[in-house]
Amino acid sequence: xxxxxxxxxxxxxxxxxxxxxxxxxxxxxxxxxxxxxxxxxxxxxxxxxxxxxxxxxxxxxxxxxxxxxxxxxxxxxxxxxxxxxxxxxxxxxxxxxxxxxxxxxxxxxxxxxxxxxxxxxxxxxxxxxxxxxxxxxxxxxxxxxxxxxxxxxxxxxxxxxxxxxxxxxxxxxxxxxxxxxxxxxxxxxxxxxxxxxxxxxxxxxxxxxx
Amino acid sequence: xxxxxxxxxxxxxxxxxxxxxxxxxxxxxxxxxxxxxxxxxxxxxxxxxxxxxxxxxxxxxxxxxxxxxxxxxxxxxxxxxxxxxxxxxxxxxxxxxxxxxxxxxxxxxxxxxxxxxxxxxxxxxxxxxxxxxxxxxxxxxxxxxxxxxxxxxxxxxxxxxxxxxxxxxxxxxxxxxxxxxxxxxxxxxxxxxxxxxxxxxxxxxxxxxx
Amino acid sequence: xxxxxxxxxxxxxxxxxxxxxxxxxxxxxxxxxxxxxxxxxxxxxxxxxxxxxxxxxxxxxxxxxxxxxxxxxxxxxxxxxxxxxxxxxxxxxxxxxxxxxxxxxxxxxxxxxxxxxxxxxxxxxxxxxxxxxxxxxxxxxxxxxxxxxxxxxxxxxxxxxxxxxxxxxxxxxxxxxxxxxxxxxxxxxxxxxxxxxxxxxxxxxxxxxx
Amino acid sequence: xxxxxxxxxxxxxxxxxxxxxxxxxxxxxxxxxxxxxxxxxxxxxxxxxxxxxxxxxxxxxxxxxxxxxxxxxxxxxxxxxxxxxxxxxxxxxxxxxxxxxxxxxxxxxxxxxxxxxxxxxxxxxxxxxxxxxxxxxxxxxxxxxxxxxxxxxxxxxxxxxxxxxxxxxxxxxxxxxxxxxxxxxxxxxxxxxxxxxxxxxxxxxxxxxx
Numbered sequence: 001x002x003x004x005x006x007x008x009x010x011x012x013x014x015x016x017x018x019x020x021x022x023x024x025x026x027x028x029x030x031x032x033x034x035x036x037x038x039x040x041x042x043x044x045x046x047x048x049x050x051x052x053x054x055x056x057x058x059x060x061x062x063x064x065x066x067x068x069x070x071x072x073x074x075x076x077x078x079x080x081x082x083x084x085x086x087x088x089x090x091x092x093x094x095x096x097x098x099x100x101x102x103x104x105x106x107x108x109x110x111x112x113x114x115x116x117x118x119x120x121x122x123x124x125x126x127x128x129x130x131x132x133x134x135x136x137x138x139x140x141x142x143x144x145x146x147x148x149x150x151x152x153x154x155x156x157x158x159x160x161x162x163x164x165x166x167x168x169x170x171x172x173x174x175x176x177x178x179x180x181x182x183x184x185x186x187x188x189x190x191x192x193x194x195x196x197x198x199x200x201x202x203x204x205x206x207x208x209x210x
Numbered sequence: 211x212x213x214x215x216x217x218x219x220x221x222x223x224x225x226x227x228x229x230x231x232x233x234x235x236x237x238x239x240x241x242x243x244x245x246x247x248x249x250x251x252x253x254x255x256x257x258x259x260x261x262x263x264x265x266x267x268x269x270x271x272x273x274x275x276x277x278x279x280x281x282x283x284x285x286x287x288x289x290x291x292x293x294x295x296x297x298x299x300x301x302x303x304x305x306x307x308x309x310x311x312x313x314x315x316x317x318x319x320x321x322x323x324x325x326x327x328x329x330x331x332x333x334x335x336x337x338x339x340x341x342x343x344x345x346x347x348x349x350x351x352x353x354x355x356x357x358x359x360x361x362x363x364x365x366x367x368x369x370x371x372x373x374x375x376x377x378x379x380x381x382x383x384x385x386x387x388x389x390x391x392x393x394x395x396x397x398x399x400x401x402x403x404x405x406x407x408x409x410x411x412x413x414x415x416x417x418x419x420x
Numbered sequence: 421x422x423x424x425x426x427x428x429x430x431x432x433x434x435x436x437x438x439x440x441x442x443x444x445x446x447x448x449x450x451x452x453x454x455x456x457x458x459x460x461x462x463x464x465x466x467x468x469x470x471x472x473x474x475x476x477x478x479x480x481x482x483x484x485x486x487x488x489x490x491x492x493x494x495x496x497x498x499x500x501x502x503x504x505x506x507x508x509x510x511x512x513x514x515x516x517x518x519x520x521x522x523x524x525x526x527x528x529x530x531x532x533x534x535x536x537x538x539x540x541x542x543x544x545x546x547x548x549x550x551x552x553x554x555x556x557x558x559x560x561x562x563x564x565x566x567x568x569x570x571x572x573x574x575x576x577x578x579x580x581x582x583x584x585x586x587x588x589x590x591x592x593x594x595x596x597x598x599x600x601x602x603x604x605x606x607x608x609x610x611x612x613x614x615x616x617x618x619x620x621x622x623x624x625x626x627x628x629x630x
Numbered sequence: 631x632x633x634x635x636x637x638x639x640x641x642x643x644x645x646x647x648x649x650x651x652x653x654x655x656x657x658x659x660x661x662x663x664x665x666x667x668x669x670x671x672x673x674x675x676x677x678x679x680x681x682x683x684x685x686x687x688x689x690x691x692x693x694x695x696x697x698x699x700x701x702x703x704x705x706x707x708x709x710x711x712x713x714x715x716x717x718x719x720x721x722x723x724x725x726x727x728x729x730x731x732x733x734x735x736x737x738x739x740x741x742x743x744x745x746x747x748x749x750x751x752x753x754x755x756x757x758x759x760x761x762x763x764x765x766x767x768x769x770x771x772x773x774x775x776x777x778x779x780x781x782x783x784x785x786x787x788x789x790x791x792x793x794x795x796x797x798x799x800x801x802x803x804x805x806x807x808x809x810x811x812x813x814x815x816x817x818x819x820x821x822x823x824x825x826x827x828x829x830x831x832x833x834x835x836x837x838x839x840x
Contacts, residue, residue: 013229013283019433023440027448027518028237034265035526043611044535047524051237066511068424073433088407091276098237106245106258115254122258195506222701223649230653250797300767301696308692316665316678325674330677354645439643443650447658447728455736464745468736468752482728496809578652618720 010081014090018057021094022069025101029058029065056110058124060186061100063185063193064127068097070197071134078156079141080149089137093112096130107186115183124175124185131167163196220291224300225282229301231304232279235311239268239275242315267318267333270396271310273403278307280407285370289351290359299347306340317396325394334385334395341377348374372404375377430501434510435492441514442489444522449478449485452525474528477543480606481524483613484547485517490617491554495580497562500569509557516550529607536602544595547609551587558584584618632635640711645702652699659688659695662735687738687753690816693728693823694757698727701764705743705790709771710779711773712804718769726760737816746812754805754815761797776796793826 033054039047051066103123110119141147142157170192178185245265249257289296294359313333320329351357381404392407453474460469499506523543532538561567562577590612598605663684694835731790733753738751773776774785800822808815 007363013225015433016436017225017229017233017279019437019438020230022239023437024234024237024444024515027441027444030521031241031448031451033522036257039535041534044526044530044533046540048538058519059515061514063511066514069437070511072505084407087280091273094236094276095269095272098240099268101240102243103374106254110254113254114251118254118258123599197504223645226646227653227699228647230650231657233658234654238661294827298702301693301738302694305689305692306655308660309688311660312663316674320674323674324671325669328674328678362786435643436646439647440650443647444654445653446649446724449660450728450731453732459745461744463738464736464743464748468748479730481727482725483721486724489647490717490721567705617714 010078011076013084015076015086018072018090018094019069021097022065022072023096026062026065027099029104030060030075032101032108033058039128051108054110056109056183056186057104057111058188060190060193061104063099063190065097067193067197068130075141075160076137078149078152078160079147081147083144083147085140086137086147089133089140093130093133093137096126096133099127100130111182111186117178120178120185121175124171124178124189127171127189128168131164132169134167135164167196221286221289224292224297228304229279229283230298231307232275232282234338234364235307236272236275239271239314240316242311243268252366257301261318264318265323265404266393266396267314267321267399270400271314273400275307275310275408276404285348285351288359288362288370289357290364291357293354293357294345295350295359298305299343299350303340303343306336306343309342310336318418321392321396327388330388330392330395331385334388336377337399338385341374344377345374352410377406381400434502434507434616435496437502438492438510438514439489441517442492443493445517446482446485448521449481449524452521452528472491473531476603476606476610477528477531480610481520483610485520487613487617488517488550488554495558495561497582498569498572499567500578501567503564503567505560505571506557508566509553509560512559513550513553514544516553520550521545531602531606535621537598540598540602540605541595544591544598544605544609547591548588548595551584551591554587555584574615587616634748641706641709644712644717648702648720648724650728652695653701654836655727656692656695658731658733659691661740662731668820681738683741684738686813686820687734687741687783689825690820693820695727695730697823697827698760698785703748705768705771708776708779708782708786708790710775713774713777715770716767716777719763719770723760723763724762724769726756730756733746741816742811747808750808750812750815751805754801754808755818756806756820758798758801761801762795764797765794797826 033051035047035051047077103119103126107119107123110116130207138160148157171189174185174192175189243261245257313329313336317329317333320326323329348370352371354399358367381399384395384398384402387398453471455464455467455471460499519600522540523546528538530536533539558580562581591609594605594608594612599607663681665674665677665681665790691754733756737753740746768790772791778787782808801819804815804822809817
């Protein structure tokens with residue numbers, strides 16, 4: 001599955017730009033991990049443990065954006081041409097990615113307070129919207145087959161389609177869990193990131209086969 | 211409209227550098243969305259709704275920078291060579307882009323206060339200056355035709371020229387609206403971003419035609 | 421040791437993405453250098469000297485990430501293909517890199533307090549985990565030789581393997597020193613960064629030989 | 631003056647990485663422009679004017695890093711190969727660039743206080759160290775001619791050498807002016823950035839000649 005030079009040039013700038021946003025968003029997350037301004041002397045160790053909520057939120061958002069990066073890579077191995085709509089849909093996706101550090105910070109600060117449910121619902125709401133954007137982008141590309149490489153096989157396309165169709169549902173379910181246990185809901189989000197990374201048959205075969 | 215390898219190399223580093231600045235500026239915007247330090251327990255939901263001004267400013271600036279990225283892509287499909295002046299004019303443009311998170315934050319914090327007009331005038335002032343920089347950069351390239359690709363057709367050039375000539379005017383008008391209704395002025399800025407993205411005939415044809 | 425075009429394309433996006441994260445993490449470090457909010461008039465000079473702890477932490481983390489960038493470059497001159505596992509292991513590595521500004525800030529703020537030991541142990545703990553990630557990534561690539569270039573010679577591979585096997589140990593020892601003298605421990609971390617940069621025989625030969 | 635593909639690949643990753651750092655450092659500068667937390671209602675306009683010191687510092691640092699980017703581009707058009715020393719010297723240069731937002735903030739906050747001299751001396755001290763790094767990097771490359779392209783002509787090399795030899799001196803003089811007038815010293819720094827951009831004969835000829 002090799003791209004022609006011309007095709008490659010078309011999506012290259014879009015991919016590089018998106019990679020930049022993924023990388024920056026992932027790196028900015030750390031700015032939201034904060035210790036209290038005043039720590040009683042001799043209790044730094046406790047304080048470092050006490051912010052485990054921040055670590056969990058950091059880790060979950062990092063993993064989710066990281067897996068999005070892998071998936072972005074994957075679908076733009078199949079999508080070889082861009083048009084105005086693809087550019088716009090990709091910008092919508094990036095809007096979601098750049099927004100993520102905000103709900104992440106909201107979760108980190110509120111997950112043990114009375115507002116934990118609200119915070120985690122907001123977090124999962126963001127993920128749901130992002131998952132919908134992925135779905136729309138992908139469906140647009142599939143329906144406009146001239147945007148896809150000619151050598152792209154049906155099975156790869158259907159595999160991706162199936163995975164993305166269910167994406168929003170997963171995050172709505174995860175959001176539902178927040179009503180019972182906010183922490184469990186975030187842990188499910190973390191597991192979802194791992195889940196979206198693992199069964200990547202299409203991508204795997206592509207990159208290891210000669 | 212294919213570039214020669216030599217031409218491509220000349221603008222590649224400028225484009226990659228500019229893309230980096232676009233991506234970082236877009237991602238930094240989120241740092242300006244902030245909840246109040248102290249939220250009464252149980253009112254997180256209200257607080258998250260209450261910062262809609264921040265969301266509006268975030269969205270408008272994100273959309274504007276995103277559309278600038280698309281337009282930058284577009285004109286550097288026509289401009290194929292760089293000289294010292296192009297580099298300098300491009301740096302001026304980047305100066306405006308990197309400055310944007312500041313007026314965005316000013317708008318977000320003041321749009322419902324007595325200072326709303328001032329804030330939105332400052333915001334539109336920044337957009338106007340940026341639009342002027344675009345115009346100057348583009349006119350310089352058009353007047354020095356050796357910087358443009360030989361296969362670039364007159365109609366594409368004239369299309370872009372017309373669009374950019376009016377850019378500053380649009381933002382001055384949007385600024386005028388701020389005197390009556392600051393929020394409407396920001397909404398107009400958001401619509402302008404969408405407007406600058408949509409009628410992109412030149413770019414569209416280029417990327418979809420073989 | 422030249423790559424084929426196909427091989428090059430496979431690792432290019434991974435390398436560009438990682439470079440982005442290295443660059444952003446290095447640049448964000450400066451945000452942690454902060455003067456006290458209130459400085460008595462006429463004492464700015466003293467205040468600038470007084471934050472030497474921040475400079476030391478900034479310098480050490482900068483040097484360590486910088487040398488990681490060089491090493492990343494180095495091993496991806498040998499690794500020419502990617503698979504799902506390499507992508508995931510690389511993301512784990514990036515997780516460590518993006519996390520670093522946090523322990524750096526913890527060290528900067530606490531290195532002269534009662535909590536200095538805790539802070540520096542936390543700092544070295546992070547370095548140890550990162551060093552383990554490097555080791556795992558490298559070992560995975562070595563055991564799956566189809567990921568390496570065919571012209572990669574055994575000596576280069578063994579040289580890198582030896583260096584990485586000891587990495588975590590060095591940082592555990594540096595952590596141990598923190599129990600006696602936290603400042604010395606950070607200085608050792610700085611020297612370790614220089615040490616990891618200098619004996620780079622493999623890389624050096626590659627890039628200077630024709 | 632065309633590079634061979636092999637040569638190009640060698641410096642490409644170094645240039646992309648450095649461009650990333652330039653772009654991020656330039657974009658982070660805006661985070662240091664801050665209005666006072668509490669602004670009396672109706673005085674936003676005054677507050678926006680009052681931070682002109684921040685604008686001046688922002689503009690000067692932006693221009694200086696922007697011109698460094700142009701110069702970096704320029705010398706790596708002449709330097710075509712890298713070795714361990716070039717990588718290390720380039721990292722030192724990047725250390726200076728990533729550090730710049732800190733002295734910029736110090737200047738912005740203190741330029742009208744009793745501490746203005748100290749702040750501007752610190753600022754110019756940073757520029758001087760960066761200028762020395764440029765000189766060392768360039769001299770190393772000139773002395774190791776196998777790192778330069780074979781078709782690089784003596785005049786280009788000597789032109790760059792002359793310009794860089796005087797760099798540190800200019801900034802020491804600008805620092806001296808700070809003893810009399812801190813604001814003038816910053817204005818001189820801004821003019822120096824413009825000066826370093828303008829007489830770029832070497833680069834100019836390269837990029838406009840076919």
